[in-house]
Amino acid sequence: MDTVALVPAAGRGTRLGAGVPKALVRVLGQSLLSRAVRGLLDSGSVGHVVVAAAPDQLDLMGREVRDLGDRAHVVPGGGERTDSVRAALRAADRLVPSAGIVLVHDAARAFTPARVIRDVVGAVERGARAVVPTLPVADTIKRVDDDGVVAETVDRSPLRAVQTPQGFTVDVLREAYSAAGDVATDDAGLVERLGYPVETVEGHTHALKVTTSFDLAVAEAVLATAPAELPESRLDTPGSPDDTGSDNSRKVR
Numbered sequence: 001m002d003t004v005a006l007v008p009a010a011g012r013g014t015r016l017g018a019g020v021p022k023a024l025v026r027v028l029g030q031s032l033l034s035r036a037v038r039g040l041l042d043s044g045s046v047g048h049v050v051v052a053a054a055p056d057q058l059d060l061m062g063r064e065v066r067d068l069g070d071r072a073h074v075v076p077g078g079g080e081r082t083d084s085v086r087a088a089l090r091a092a093d094r095l096v097p098s099a100g101i102v103l104v105h106d107a108a109r110a111f112t113p114a115r116v117i118r119d120v121v122g123a124v125e126r127g128a129r130a131v132v133p134t135l136p137v138a139d140t141i142k143r144v145d146d147d148g149v150v151a152e153t154v155d156r157s158p159l160r161a162v163q164t165p166q167g168f169t170v171d172v173l174r175e176a177y178s179a180a181g182d183v184a185t186d187d188a189g190l191v192e193r194l195g196y197p198v199e200t201v202e203g204h205t206h207a208l209k210v211t212t213s214f215d216l217a218v219a220e221a222v223l224a225t226a227p228a229e230l231p232e233s234r235l236d237t238p239g240s241p242d243d244t245g246s247d248n249s250r251k252v253r
């Protein structure tokens, strides 16, 4: 079954404050968008990518993927992330009609290891309607009242931090976006609202979302110190600095 990845890249990067669109920020000479798109295609599990860019940045974003030919397309995104994903999904229906599996992957998660991409696609190939990569929560989580006073310390053992790429069968994602109103949630959240189970696979600390300048500094440091020849298994080995915790694959209902 063909797999197409939708890459929302139309955000303004306000929290990063780079002065240029976040997807165009360069790390060691390569833009976040270029890294995210090539990471998907180089994983061996994704055949085509559709990027949603701000309407006034179509040419700039197009230059980042121009050498990839018809494997990468750039279309206008929208005011909210869900608008961008909806636009990319509509374009993918036209540009890659053979796709049965759809990933949605933030351009801001440009350092996601290929293992995560392959695990997400593999889970859908094995029958999942929806699947998300997740990490255990490392911080204590507390619920606060309207005055900002702690009301409860939450049991964090069942909680997971959700990353991308998120994977779906194309029919389920189409149904979710057809039914979606104006909601602030991730793509799996729209599928959960329809009652479909959302499975999980192990994420990776390198799949962080570049949001602030600190995230960018972390990404640059990791990239500069993680030799290319370092096998992924070493990065995923329990106890390594990138230990992502115990296996947390499970169904979310």
Ligand SMILES: Nc1ccn([C@@H]2O[C@H](COP(=O)(O)OP(=O)(O)OP(=O)(O)O)[C@@H](O)[C@H]2O)c(=O)n1
Pocket (backbone or CB within 6 Å): 007, 008, 009, 010, 011, 012, 013, 014, 015, 016, 022, 023, 052, 077, 078, 079, 080, 081, 082, 084, 085, 106, 107, 108, 109, 209, 210, 211
């Ligand atoms: N209208 C939007 C808003 C966000 N995104 C994309 O969704 C991903 C995750 O969003 P986020 O990290 O919040 O990016 P920004 O919205 O750019 O960040 P900020 O909120 O700091 O402006 C990013 O790749 C961003 O480009 C998008 O395609 N269209």
Ligand SMILES: C[C@](O)(CO)[C@H](O)COP(=O)(O)O
Pocket (backbone or CB within 6 Å): 081, 106, 162, 163, 164, 185, 186, 187, 209
């Ligand atoms: C989709 C996402 O990456 C899951 O963690 C995240 O929700 C995107 O960031 P946003 O600020 O919600 O757009």
